[in-house]
Amino acid sequence: MDWWVSMPKVELHAHLNGSIRDSTLMELARELGNRGLVHFPDVERVILKHDRSLTEVFKMFDLIHILTTDHETVTRITKEVIEDFAAENVVYLELRTTPKKNVSKGMNKKSYMEAVLEGLRAVSTVEVDIFSEPNFDCPASAAIYARNNECASNGTGKKKIYVRLLLSIDRRETTEAAMETVKLALEMRHLGVVGIDLSGNPIIGEWLTFLPALEFAKEQGLLITLHCGEVHLASLVCPAFFSVTP
Numbered sequence: 001m002d003w004w005v006s007m008p009k010v011e012l013h014a015h016l017n018g019s020i021r022d023s024t025l026m027e028l029a030r031e032l033g034n035r036g037l038v039h040f041p042d043v044e045r046v047i048l049k050h051d052r053s054l055t056e057v058f059k060m061f062d063l064i065h066i067l068t069t070d071h072e073t074v075t076r077i078t079k080e081v082i083e084d085f086a087a088e089n090v091v092y093l094e095l096r097t098t099p100k101k102n103v104s105k106g107m108n109k110k111s112y113m114e115a116v117l118e119g120l121r122a123v124s125t126v127e128v129d130i131f132s133e134p135n136f137d138c139p140a141s142a143a144i145y146a147r148n149n150e151c152a153s154n155g156t157g158k159k160k161i162y163v164r165l166l167l168s169i170d171r172r173e174t175t176e177a178a179m180e181t182v183k184l185a186l187e188m189r190h191l192g193v194v195g196i197d198l199s200g201n202p203i204i205g206e207w208l209t210f211l212p213a214l215e216f217a218k219e220q221g222l223l224i225t226l227h228c229g230e231v232h233l234a235s236l237v238c239p240a241f242f243s244v245t246p
């Protein structure tokens with residue numbers, strides 16, 4: 001195993017829908033293609049393209065969101081993403097995702113997050129710990145070679161990954177929708193949710209739209225992460241972000 005793979009790692013910036021396996025995206029696209037809902041060759045081209053511009057990145061996310069609209073798929077990608085990070089010896093993962101509504105699939109923000117939690121429970125290659133304080137006192141290698149090691153989790157012989165969740169507010173959302181996400185995060189605090197993220201296309205939306213929800217989150221003790229500075233114009237409002245001291 002390459003040393004950089006075997007080295008225990010902390011991943012603090014993973015977007016669920018930005019971490020899906022290409023093979024899964026292709027499979028989902030092919031299924032929708034077979035049902036006539038997308039034109040598979042076009043989707044395939046987008047998925048396999050490298051060196052995307054920022055605009056193309058956000059078009060890609062719109063496409064991915066078309067492929068991952070139902071609860072089962074959200075559960076599947078969550079499971080796979082955790083297993084993939086664990087396979088690369090990530091021992092602590094902060095996974096962020098935007099709770100979504102999709103009336104045609106009977107999905108609301110809460111049921112979306114329940115599907116994510118179901119994905120955490122479905123992970124089989126590694127023990128997922130969303131509750132306990134991370135303990136990195138065990139030798140780093142214990143996280144990797146947990147078998148027969150007293151640092152191994154509950155005698156399962158599996159290595160362990162600590163996972164914490166952040167709920168993202170998409171810059172396309174309204175103040176009310178942002179507030180709904182914060183309230184959901186508060187409701188799910190005992191389930192590994194530690195914070196709120198503001199993300200999405202930086203040229204869309206106004207900082208003031210999200211401020212009430214972010215201030216409320218902060219008052220309630222949630223941690224906050226903010227995407228800022230990806231494009232020059234949007235960078236100009238970054239100093240305002242520090243009023244909520246992420």
Ligand SMILES: CNc1ncnc2c1ncn2[C@@H]1O[C@H](COP(=O)(O)O)[C@@H](O)[C@H]1O
Pocket residue numbers: 015016017018057061062096097098099168170171199200201202227230
């Ligand atoms: C390039 N840098 C970035 N800047 C800003 N937002 C980003 C991002 N990369 C990803 N996202 C945000 O994460 C969503 C996908 O994951 P989820 O559907 O939430 O799981 C994107 O739609 C976007 O809102």
